[in-house]
Amino acid sequence: MTVRYERRDAAAVVTMDxxxxxxxxxxxxxxxxxxAFGRAVDDAEVKVIVLAGAGDHFSAGHDIGSPERDVHTSFDRKAVLWWDHVGRPGGDQRYARESEVYLGMCRRWREIPKPMIAMVQGACIAGGLMLAWxxxxxxxxxxxxxxDPxxxxxxxxxxxxxxxWVMGPRFAKEFLFTGEGIPAARAREWGMVNRVVPRAELETETFALAERIATMPQFGLALTKKAVNQAEDLMGLRSGMDxxxxxxxxxxxxxxxxxxxxxxxxDARSMRDGR
Structure with missing residues (x-):
């Protein structure tokens, strides 16, 4: 099992495992x-989704080398209507897979009609950023x-x-040009993070925020999220991403x-070590 799902009052907790x-x-x-996200959307009692990572780290990114990497495995397509990547040659294979599993899925999740809070500890690298964003x-x-190295x-x-869009053009260039990791405090200064709390208080603070959001009308939250996302798209997010x-x-x-x-x-080691 790679993901765990649980309910905590009005919050659905989705944990990468x-x-x-x-x-x-x-x-x-x-x-x-x-x-798991679909299950949370369909549950009328769920007002907020919390996305978490088990262990010491939120997510080190895409799997580019573990024994459980499954790049050549077919999966049900849900995010985009494109052909299966398996058996396709060259760039066709990579484009088909990444359109679905990476870009398509993240866009799908951004449009979830319930507020989602990423609860981040330790590493949030590359593909991990995509989930947090x-x-x-x-x-x-x-x-x-x-x-993002x-x-x-x-x-x-x-x-x-x-x-x-999440940190502004100049900080985005510094972030990408250097590939260096930035601490949570700087990420908050750049607008990537809402709150920074002591590690021992992360869960308590996150669920207190979720509980506060859950007091708002569900449909009102959905429309508000849509309004902000639409404004972001009008600022060029979707076309720039394409x-x-x-x-x-x-x-x-x-x-x-x-x-x-x-x-x-x-590979995963060289990316981690900055070589």
């Missing part, structure tokens, strides 16, 4: 998350850190390219052409 791999996301986890609010422990692969950021996704795949293709490796020789 691969702590051995710092909650790196394989496709099985992606679809388990989607199922799908949430409406982010409560971070003081030991949390955030990074994929420029080391020659790739302009993760697939769900929300950087300029443009960046094309550049992302151009970078993969370039890497494959000059080195035969779409990831430019990087």
């Amino acid at each position: 691969r702590p051995k791999y710092r909650n790196a996301q394989n496709s099985a986890m992606t679809y388990a998350l989607d199922e 799908c949430a409406d609010l982010v409560v971070a422990a003081d030991d949390a850190f955030f990074a 994929v420029v080391r692969m020659g790739i302009p950021g993760v697939e769900y390219f929300a950087h300029p 443009a960046a996704f094309g550049l992302h795949h151009f970078a993969h293709a370039h890497n494959a052409e000059v080195s035969s490796d779409p990831l430019a020789g990087q």
Whole structure:
């Protein structure tokens, strides 16, 4: 089981449960998350969703090397209407898979009609950012850190390219150009995080916020979320993300052409160590 689901009063708690791999996301986890979110949406008693990661870290990103990586496995398509990636050659395979499992799913989750809070501790890296940014609010422990190091692969950021909107263009450039992790306090200064709390108080503070939100009318919350998301889209989020996704795949293709490796020789260890 890669995801756990539980109810706490009016909150649905969706917990990524691969702590051995710092909650790196394989496709099985992606679809388990989607199922859990759907369950929360369909439960009329759920007013708020809390997204959490088991263990010391929220999520170290996409699974690019664990024994449970499932990149060549077929899954039910739910986010986009495109053909299955399995058996497709070259860039066709990668584009089909990432359109569904990465960009498509994150866009789907951003539109969940119930407020979602990401409860972040430890690492929130690359694909982990995508999950946190799908949430409406982010409560971070003081030991949390955030990074998108994929420029080391020659790739302009993760697939769900929300950087300029969640932290502003200049900070987005610094964040991407250096690939360095930033602490929770700086992430809050940049507008990525709503609250930073001591690690020991993370759960208490997150659920207190969820309880406060749950007192509001459910339909009012849904419409308010939609209004803010629409405003963000009018500021170019969706079209900018489409443009960046094309550049992302151009970078993969370039890497494959000059080195035969779409990831430019990087793996989970080298990305973690900044090599």
